[in-house]
Amino acid sequence: MSTARRVLENVESVVDGKSEAVETAFVVLLAEGHLLIEDVPGVGKTMLARALARSVDCTVRRIQFTPDLLPSDVTGVSVYHQASGSFDFKPGAVFANIVIGDEINRASPKTQSALLEAMEERQVTVDGVTRPLERPFTVIATQNPYEMEGTYALPEAQRDRFTARISMGYPDVDAELEMVRDRDASNPLDRLRPVLGIDDLRAMIAACRAVHVSAAVERYCVDLARATRVDTDVRLGASPRATLQLVRAAKARAHVYGRDYVLPDDVAALVPAVFAHRLVPMRGSAGVEDTVRRIVASTPVPAGASGSR
Structure with missing residues (x-):
């Protein structure tokens, strides 16, 4: 185990x-x-x-x-x-x-x-x-x-x-x-x-930092963050700090699942937890969580974003 x-x-x-x-x-x-x-x-x-x-x-x-x-x-x-x-x-x-x-x-x-x-x-x-x-x-x-x-x-x-x-x-x-x-x-x-x-924890953290993120997956993270900034239901979108932390969290999730590379699935699974509390919705708009899920569903995964080396 x-x-x-x-x-x-x-x-x-x-x-x-x-x-x-x-x-x-x-x-x-x-x-x-x-x-x-x-x-x-x-x-x-x-x-x-x-x-x-x-x-x-x-x-x-x-x-x-x-x-x-x-x-x-x-x-x-x-x-x-x-x-x-x-x-x-x-x-x-x-x-x-x-x-x-x-x-x-x-x-x-x-x-x-x-x-x-x-x-x-x-x-x-x-x-x-x-x-x-x-x-x-x-x-x-x-x-x-x-x-x-x-x-x-x-x-x-x-x-x-x-x-x-x-x-x-x-x-x-x-x-x-x-x-x-x-x-x-x-x-x-x-x-x-x-x-x-x-x-052991320090060693695991170092291993997470070494997990590979392809250029296509990095672009996917940036595209998701930028989508929150132009969405009509969002008054304040995700910050660049949010993008950085999404990448770091995705690397840690990949390590937990025994991989040395990040998949788009790692990113998509973490976006609601990483982005939702940072967004400020427009008055009268849908819930922030619903908005984030819609953004994830509508943001295309870049070609070649399998994540493997």
């Missing part, structure tokens, strides 16, 4: 009936991206984030976002010692390989924005001093829909820094029954053990 498959099965032993969401979450981790899990309360958003984090033997920190959370709680703060007359830096929760931001949209936009530099540049600047974050660095954030009471909309600049957004959805009948039986006496997270070391 491949290492990727062992990780996926480990997470799926806790997250019942959500194999597609689990796969996308792992793909984002291998792409050194950031994941936004958005859905109503109680469907397993935090469970997925914690299960993926526990499957890797690395540093993990959790931030419970609340209205009174301060930016310094996230990035860190310089503490003055009167006896020595010097300042010591106390790292915030962002200094970890995997940062779980639970209910990120319950914090103020100012606190949410404390993650912007860390997510894009893998560094934190406090009091004029820039400190790098250890690689790999991934933020896995959960949030409730905006219409839920007591939440703030994420700044669009921050939404664009998330490689992908997924929704859990309600489990089917069999999965929910299995959940009731399995979790009545114990928490399955307590039984979860790491199946991937930090050095």
Whole structure:
């Protein structure tokens, strides 16, 4: 069994009936991206984030976002010692390989924005001093829909820094029954053990970066992004950052499936998760997800885009 498959099965032993969401979450981790899990309360958003984090033997920190959370709680703060007359830096929760931001949209936009530099540049600047974050660095954030009471909309600049957004959805009948039986006496997270070391994860990330992307597949990614920018149902289309992250995620998905080259199918499968949360629809237009699916269906795959070397 491949290492990727062992990780996926480990997470799926806790997250019942959500194999597609689990796969996308792992793909984002291998792409050194950031994941936004958005859905109503109680469907397993935090469970997925914690299960993926526990499957890797690395540093993990959790931030419970609340209205009174301060930016310094996230990035860190310089503490003055009167006896020595010097300042010591106390790292915030962002200094970890995997940062779980639970209910990120319950914090103020100012606190949410404390993650912007860390997510894009893998560094934190406090009091004029820039400190790098250890690689790999991934933020896995959960949030409730905006219409839920007591939440703030994420700044669009921050939404664009998330490689992908997924929704859990309600489990089917069999999965929910299995959940009731399995979790009545114990928490399955307590039984979860790491199946991937930090050095193994770094090696997998390097292997994903080496996956081949043909010129035709690269053009396919660009064509999809450009189609969102001219679509009449979209006011703000996908950014160039979105195109770059789509390519990186497609390379990671190809690696998970045991290939050293990207297929157009890898790209098409990831477009909804990578693009939809970045688009701003026109007022009165169809849902963003429907628009993205229509764009994928109407964008021709360039000739010679098989992806193989």
